[in-house]
Amino acid sequence: MKTPEIPENEAQRLLDLVAHNILDTKAEERFDRITRLAQRTFKVPIALVSIVDKDRQWFKSRCGLDAEQTPRDISFCGHAILGDSVFAVENALEDERFRDNPLVTGPPNIRFYAGCPLNSAQGYKLGTLCIIDDKPRSFDVENKALLASFAEMVECELHELCHEGN
Known part of the structure; x- marks a missing residue:
């Protein structure tokens, strides 16, 4: 298993993430609607809005997964935010x-993953919208x-959310 690298701008990225006041907030229909659409469109069991924090990936929205977060060092999204x-x-x-990653060798038994980085208005990658299949x-x-x-x-919803909080 390869642990995701840390972005060069990690300190600034984390400051921008904190400024969004999104971590550990309640589920919101505006995000859940998009993950449901992605799940149905791609016919996958799991779709997530994943926010990559210092030590974890936390799921602002999740369809098909009970976990609220996983460690960053085993995350696929940690790799996705590098591009x-x-x-x-x-x-x-x-x-x-990934072949010996615990998310592959055990539940949710990831075989397929696709994630698109989510950029803040300042250009920092906060996380991903991702889809997963077994x-x-x-x-x-x-x-x-x-x-x-x-x-x-x-991203539009994240920018609106940040605007609402400021």
């Missing part, structure tokens, strides 16, 4: 970064574009 586009793992059992699957350019469109909707 600027959709991060996809089509078969986690065949990917040396079966391997391919994920083409059209699917990546569609997931990115859903992520843009989440």
Whole structure:
């Protein structure tokens, strides 16, 4: 298993995350609506709005998963926030970064993961909108574009939420 690297701008990213006042807040329909749509559109058992904190990924919205958070060091989303586009793992059992990850070898038995980074208005990656399946699957350019469109909707809600809090 490969632990996700820490972004170069981590200190600033975490300050921006704290300024959003989103961590450990209640579920909100505006986010749950998007995860439900993503879950149904992609026909996956799990869809999440995952916020990557210092030591954990916390789920602002979750469909198909009971856990409210997982450690950052085993998170797929920790890898996804390092890039600027959709991060996809089509078969986690065949990917040396993930094949022995506890989220792969045990519940929720991740085989497929696709996550699109969620950018704050200041450009920091706060987390991801991600979809997960317990079966391997391919994920083409059209699917990546569609997931990115859903992520843009989440970003709009995050920006609105931040604006409301200030």
